Structures are given as C-alpha cells and as structure tokens.
Amino acid sequence: MKHKIAPSILSADFGHLAKDIQMVNESMADWLHVDVMDGNFVPNISFGPDIVKVMHSHSAKPLDVHLMIEKPERYIEIFREAGATNISVHYEACTHLHRVLKQIRETGAGAGVALNPHTSVSLIEDVIEELDLVIIMSVNPGFGGQKFIHRTLEKVRQLKNMIITHNTDTLIEVDGGVGLQNAEVLLQAGADVLVAGNSVFKSDNPLMTIYHLKNLGIHTLYA
Ligand code: DX5
Ligand code: ZN
Numbered sequence: 605m606k607h608k609i610a611p612s613i614l615s616a617d618f619g620h621l622a623k624d625i626q627m628v629n630e631s632m633a634d635w636l637h638v639d640v641m642d643g644n645f646v647p648n649i650s651f652g653p654d655i656v657k658v659m660h661s662h663s664a665k666p667l668d669v670h671l672m673i674e675k676p677e678r679y680i681e682i683f684r685e686a687g688a689t690n691i692s693v694h695y696e697a698c699t700h701l702h703r704v705l706k707q708i709r710e711t712g713a714g715a716g717v718a719l720n721p722h723t724s725v726s727l728i729e730d731v732i733e734e735l736d737l738v739i740i741m742s743v744n745p746g747f748g749g750q751k752f753i754h755r756t757l758e759k760v761r762q763l764k765n766m767i768i769t770h771n772t773d774t775l776i777e778v779d780g781g782v783g784l785q786n787a788e789v790l791l792q793a794g795a796d797v798l799v800a801g802n803s804v805f806k807s808d809n810p811l812m813t814i815y816h817l818k819n820l821g822i823h824t825l826y827a
Contacts, residue, residue, distance in 0.1 A: 608634035612801035615748040625662040631814040635668040637799045642673035646746035653686040660687025684711040692716030705734040725762045735774045743780030748801040752781030764794030
C-alpha cells in the first residue's frame with residue numbers, strides 16, 4: 605500500500621483557513637490532520653468542535669483528528685459529529701484506554717492512540733487489536749515547527765514488528781518535524797502515514813511539497 609500524507613492544518617494561515625483547505629483538496633494529500641489542544645494536556649489551545657465542523661464542510665479529504673486533551677472520552681461523539689473520520693487520543697491522557705478505543709469504534713470512526721516521545725511502544729501491545737492507527741509523536745505535542753526526535757525511527761520499527769506479530773491492519777502515523785529530509789527513512793522504518801505541518805504550509809509551494817512527499821524519490825530528480 606502506498607503511504608498516506610496528512611498535512612496538519614495547525615500550520616495553515618488561520619485568516620484564510622478555507623483557502624488553505626482548498627489547496628489541500630487540490631493536492632495529493634490523503635487526509636487533513638487536525639490538532640485539537642486544550643491548554644491542559646498540552647500548553648497550547650487550538651480548535652474546538654465548531655471549527656472542526658467548518659473545516660469538515662470545506663474539506664474534500666477525510667479529517668484525521670488528533671485529540672491532545674485531558675479526559676478525551678468526554679468529546680468522542682462530539683468530534684465524530686463534527687466530521688472526524690479518525691479520532692486519536694493520547695495514551696498519557698487515558699486511564700481506561702481500552703474503553704475509549706471501543707467508544708471511538710462504536711461511533712464508526714477509526715480509533716487511534718498517540719504516544720508521546722517518552723512513552724514506550726510496548727505499552728500498547730495489549731490493545732493493538734483495538735487500534736486502526738498509532739501516532740508516534742516525533743516531537744513533544746503542542747506546537748508545529750519543532751525539531752524531529754531521532755529516536756522515533758526505532759519506535760516505528762518496534763511498532764511495525766508488533767503489528768506483524770499480531771497480524772493487525774493498524775497504520776503507523778508519524779507526527780512532528782516530518783518533511784522531505786526524513787520522510788524516506790521513516791517509510792523504510794515502517795511508517796504508513798506522514799503528518800506534515802510546517803514543511804508543507806511554510807514551504808514556497810505547498811502543493812509541490814505534498815506531491816514530493818507522496819512521490820518520494822521523484823524529488824531527487826529535480827534537486
Ligand atoms: C504537534 C502536532 C502536530 C503538528 C506538526 O503537537 O500534533 O500535528 O501540527 O507540525 P510540524 O509538522 O510543523 O512539526
Ligand atoms: Zn498532530
């Protein structure tokens with residue numbers, strides 16, 4: 605299966621959200637990644653469900669909603685109704701992760717868990733069958749434009765082995781500091797989905813950057 609690209613709307617121009625979503629619609633991106641932050645689980649505050657609903661009304665791509673919030677079980681149905689196709693919660697924010705993952709699947713959304721850089725992949729082995737998606741955070745969550753943490757590569761490899769051992773269809777998504785400089789090596793390690801915020805929206809030509817991320821290898825012809 606070809607890998608997926610999920611531009612992160614957190615790095616878009618908030619004064620022209622509809623225009624930036626239209627760019628993603630016209631691009632080779634697969635999903636639109638939406639970072640929801642509560643100012644509690646992470647220091648930053650981003651968008652609530654009403655804004656996500658507006659994004660959904662403009663987006664031709666499925667919304668990949670990443671909840672960086674405490675007690676996410678309070679908001680699963682609300683974000684599903686706002687238009688989320690995938691809903692990911694943080695391992696560190698869930699006392700009853702198994703229950704929350706079931707709750708997500710019951711809404712019909714894909715269920716995901718995100719792991720902070722300090723959280724070991726081994727901790728999710730007992731719920732791997734409940735997971736459509738695992739987001740390996742390659743930065744500490746809260747902000748776009750941070751530096752990629754190299755140790756992530758080893759975590760992607762470990763998770764890939766776990767998925768093969770348990771024979772599940774779980775996708776591996778990498779989030780934070782991803783761009784053309786490290787995309788290839790992440791895919792080789794086993795990543796299926798690349799989230800890209802600043803590397804897309806702050807580039808000179810976001811459409812071309814998405815094209816190159818989707819067609820890795822081709823960009824080297826023009827380098
Ligand atoms: C970080 C968010 C990321 C962020 C990635 O908390 O989860 O999705 O938007 O942005 P870049 O790609 O700029 O690191
Ligand atoms: Zn994210």
